[in-house]
Amino acid sequence: MNGLVNRVMGGIAGLAVLGMTATLAGARARTPAPGTSFRDCSNGCPEMVVIQQGRFTMGAPAGEEARENLPSEIRGSSVPQHLVTIRHKLALAKFDVTRDEYALFVGETKRPDSDSCITVNAAGTGFIAMKGNWHAPGFLQTGRDPVVCVSWDDAQAYVAWLSAKTGHIYRLPTEDEWEYAARAGTTTARYGSDNPAEFCRYTNVGDLDYSEQHPGDSGANRACRDGYAFTSPVGSFPPNQFGLDDMLGNVMDWTEDCWNANYSGAPTDGTAWQAGDCGRRVVHGGSWDADLSVVRSAHRRGLATSKRATSLGFRVARTL
Secondary structure (H helix, E strand, O other): OHHHHHHHHHHHHHHHHHHHHHHHHHHHHHOOOOOOEEOOOOOOOOOEEEEOOEEEEEOOOOOHHHHOOOOHHHOOOOOOOEEEEEOOOEEEEOOOOEHHHHHHHHHHHOOOOOOOOEEEOOOOOOEEEOOOEOOEOOOOOOOOOEOOOOOHHHHHHHHHHHHHHHOOOEEOOOHHHHHHHHHOOOOOOOOOOOOOOOHHHOOOOOOHHHHHHOOOOOOOOOOOOOOOOOOOOOOOOOOOOOOOOOOOOOOEEEEEEEEOOOOOOOOOOOOOOOOOEEEEEEEEOOOOOOOHHHOOOOOEEEEEOOOOEOOEEOOOEEEO
16 A cells, blocks of 8 residues: 555656646746847837847946047046846847837827927037927937937836836846947947948948038048938847847937946946936937947946937836
């Protein structure tokens, strides 16, 4: 009898182990592989790309800022270089949030429009305030262009709405996640090319097309044309090695992190830096009106959370 009981109990235990193995295998099967894209809804949800976990060196190497002719008064924010490990499973939007996607959010939430967007003046000699907003930025856009004239506060309202809509927690990427995704395994200043004559093949920046609209801007890259004087529809340029578009150029991206003047004491695990000047948040990526010195994976700036400009947009992240 005892032998029979033992055999029965052993069979049950074996079935339990098999069941647990099947459950784990099913969980692994449901976890998308790096490079896989998905949407959490069919009505207006951004296309997300699964990003591989890994480690990278964050920040500008010695000499990069000087070599790129970054003005001396804004040098030093992207140092010291430090190792960061992205251990969590992450998905990042393939594109910046578009006008059509943002319009759906505004329509469903009845979020009021602002009239305080900042733009470059036509002469290219400075910035002016205009009575513009995300759907009237002062130049023509398509529904597939990235939304601009959105603040960090606007972006937070958007991700809260998207989280409620999908049942998944969406957020802005952290600084660590953003630079890791922008570099996509590269260690050069830019993931495409550092040659000014070739850079227009990879993204939309302040180039010849831009300079013809803003002849007074001496910082424009006059070595090439990217075909756009203002923003370009998402997907107009090749993606980087992780399958993400416009990580450099087109619009600068808001991130989750509070502003700190440099990386001394920065997190190294991919989490957001929630200490420092939290009235300002970090933006990355350069934009359609930017000179090449700031269109780099390492470049960062701190802007007030209420700031809206025609060079500012965002993309979303989700922990898997």
